Amino acid sequence: MRKVVAVSACLLGVNCRYNGKNKLMKNLEDFLEKYIPIPICPEQLGGLPTPRPPASFYGGDGRSVLSGEAKIIDEEGEDITDKIINGCNISLYLIRLLGISTVVLKDRSPACGVERIWMGKDCVEGVGVLKALLESENIKVIKGDNL
Numbered sequence: 001m002r003k004v005v006a007v008s009a010c011l012l013g014v015n016c017r018y019n020g021k022n023k024l025m026k027n028l029e030d031f032l033e034k035y036i037p038i039p040i041c042p043e044q045l046g047g048l049p050t051p052r053p054p055a056s057f058y059g060g061d062g063r064s065v066l067s068g069e070a071k072i073i074d075e076e077g078e079d080i081t082d083k084i085i086n087g088c089n090i091s092l093y094l095i096r097l098l099g100i101s102t103v104v105l106k107d108r109s110p111a112c113g114v115e116r117i118w119m120g121k122d123c124v125e126g127v128g129v130l131k132a133l134l135e136s137e138n139i140k141v142i143k144g145d146n147l
């Protein structure tokens with residue numbers, strides 16, 4: 001029986017990335033044989049438009065954002081920290097509501113980043129805000145980029 005998982009919507013072909021494009025996962029057909037995906041885009045759920053300016057962390061990663069020590073600022077200088085936190089909280093609410101225990105996320109995103117994130121102009125080790133929330137809830141996260 002296929003398992004229900006939440007998935008970063010851009011990995012499923014939804015054009016919700018900052019640049020108005022998607023990042024369709026390579027082996028979607030194989031993936032769909034094993035899983036029933038529920039698409040989520042925390043940045044859109046937080047009210048950010050598409051397309052939108054790219055954004056990066058300042059002062060720490062998603063864990064530091066949740067502890068109030070870091071911010072997420074977009075390329076035009078707007079502080080979008082609260083919108084991303086809101087969108088990630090809504091995502092977590094939906095994930096809990098649906099009883100989902102595994103989430104597949106796209107790496108290198110302020111919300112979804114699994115192993116790496118953008119800190120200013122540098123791509124460094126760290127997690128996005130949703131990944132930080134999910135790890136605090138003991139919900140399994142899989143990096144979807146290479147699936």
Ligand code: SF4
Nearest residue numbers: 008009010041109112
């Ligand atoms: S927030 Fe997540 S789902 Fe939305 S575009 Fe960025 S990586 Fe994809």
